Amino acid sequence: MHRLLQRQLNQARDPNGGVSYERLLKLVNEAYCENEANRTRADRANEVMAAELSEMLAIKERATSLESAKRIAEAANMAKSQFIANMSHELRTPLNAIIGYTEMLIEDAVAEGGDRQISDHENILRSAQSLLHLINEVLDLSKIESGKLNIEIEEFHIGEVVFDAIADVRPAAAANGTELIVEIADSDMTMRSDPYRLSQCLRNLLSNAVKFTADGHVTLRVWREEQASGSFFNIEVSDSGIGMSPDQLARVLSPFEQGDGSITRKYGGTGLGLTITQQIAQLLGGDIIIESELNRGTRAKLVLRADLAQLSSAA
Ligand SMILES: Nc1ncnc2c1ncn2[C@@H]1O[C@H](COP(=O)(O)OP(=O)(O)O)[C@@H](O)[C@H]1O
Ligand SMILES: [Mg+2]
Known part of the structure; x- marks a missing residue:
């Protein structure tokens, strides 16, 4: 006989050894209700666990996609900095030539006393210098952004x-x-x-x-x-x-x-x-x-x- 039923039978016995079926029925009923309650609790715990698990999975997925988005953004940023660095170099070389030749033209114009030419050449020089300044600033900013600005103590x-x-x-x-x-x-x-x-x-x-x-x-x-x-x-x-x-x-x-x-x-x-x-x-x-x-x-x-x-x- 099932052990639980045996125990319930024993509990349902009166002092004379007879079984009170009313008590037995009550005991069986109580056991059934407790069983049901346990099952509901277990179901609820399972539901909570399932929800937590799926949330953990979602977090993990989000972390993975964030990680890959971060890698892509970093790569794009590096490419941008590299591009700016190369472009700045390519722009600076001819600009320095323009500045150098304009300075020579100013010297010549001063020697020849051509006032009009001096002022035109000075305008060219100022524009070229401010363009060079802008290029240098953009280059510095890109170096700072990519952590490549060297400090020499x-x-x-x-x-x-x-x-x-x-x-x-x-x-x-x-x-x-x-x-x-x-x-x-x-x-x-x-x-x-x-x-x-x-x-x-x-x-x-x-x-x-x-x-x-x-x-x-x-x-x-x-x-x-x-x-x-x-x-x-x-x-x-x-x-x-x-x-x-x-x-x-x-x-x-x-x-x-x-x-x-x-x-x-x-x-x-x-x-x-x-x-x-x-x-x-x-x-x-x-x-x-x-x-x-x-x-x-x-x-x-x-x-x-x-x-x-x-x-x-x-x-
Ligand atoms: N000494 C100052 N007096 C008033 N405004 C200033 C001064 N310094 C900076 N600013 C303001 O801050 C802005 C940014 O300055 P800055 O980064 O040096 O750029 P930029 O000189 O190329 O405009 C300037 O455009 C100006 O509006
Ligand atoms: Mg300024």
């Missing part, structure tokens, strides 16, 4: 980089009636970083300050600061120019973003300078902080590690 006097960059913008400042002020405690202070990239950042900030300031002043301040995480140089360019609204300021660190449509028409440019400057500042162990007020002026500060070699060797 060496020790140098910060004053040299600062005064070279200032000399570069002096003619533009003079043309705009803007005074250039340099405040540097000690130009012999040394920095271990990439002087070429620092100079690029500085020229970007100074050229913006001068471009957007007429009959005002542009001040370059340099000071060293000890922080808990190490020594830093603060290099700040402030101007009394057109400034930016909070909305414009929020966008200018994104590639190809300029204050607004009128900026391009009035001042030219491509909106890459600040994006590149910020990316380089981060590669140099720092960042850029920009504050601005419309019609009052702008203050752009680079905070860069004084000794980048220390950071690289610690990393």
Whole structure:
């Protein structure tokens, strides 16, 4: 006899040994109900497990398709960067020839005293140089995006980089009636970083300050600061120019973003300078902080590690 039934029969017996069929029926019924309840619970657990399993499968499928989409996007990005790098090289070679020959033509025209020719040639030279600048910016951005912008660390006097960059913008400042002020405690202070990239950042900030300031002043301040995480140089360019609204300021660190449509028409440019400057500042162990007020002026500060070699060797 089935063991469960045997137990139920025993439980249904009265003290005299007789079986109460009413009790037996109740016991059997109870066992049946419990069985049913167990089965329902098991069915429910199975359903939950099946749902979880199919969700896991769906997640796995999504992860696989995301992974392959990521690989495709990365490959496309690499191809884009490679294409831009090659194109930039192909464009720069003839452009450098145009610039070189135009400079020679200007020299000849100066020697011959042909004023009209000098000014025409100077126009060609300016256009060629701004095209070269744009190509170099696009190339830098593509190098940064593909992680191929090399940083070359060496020790140098910060004053040299600062005064070279200032000399570069002096003619533009003079043309705009803007005074250039340099405040540097000690130009012999040394920095271990990439002087070429620092100079690029500085020229970007100074050229913006001068471009957007007429009959005002542009001040370059340099000071060293000890922080808990190490020594830093603060290099700040402030101007009394057109400034930016909070909305414009929020966008200018994104590639190809300029204050607004009128900026391009009035001042030219491509909106890459600040994006590149910020990316380089981060590669140099720092960042850029920009504050601005419309019609009052702008203050752009680079905070860069004084000794980048220390950071690289610690990393
Ligand atoms: N010193 C500044 N004063 C006012 N606006 C500025 C200044 N520097 C940058 N901007 C704004 O930020 C935009 C982006 O600057 P940037 O990335 O250097 O590009 P670009 O100089 O080619 O326009 C500029 O078009 C301008 O609207
Ligand atoms: Mg610029």
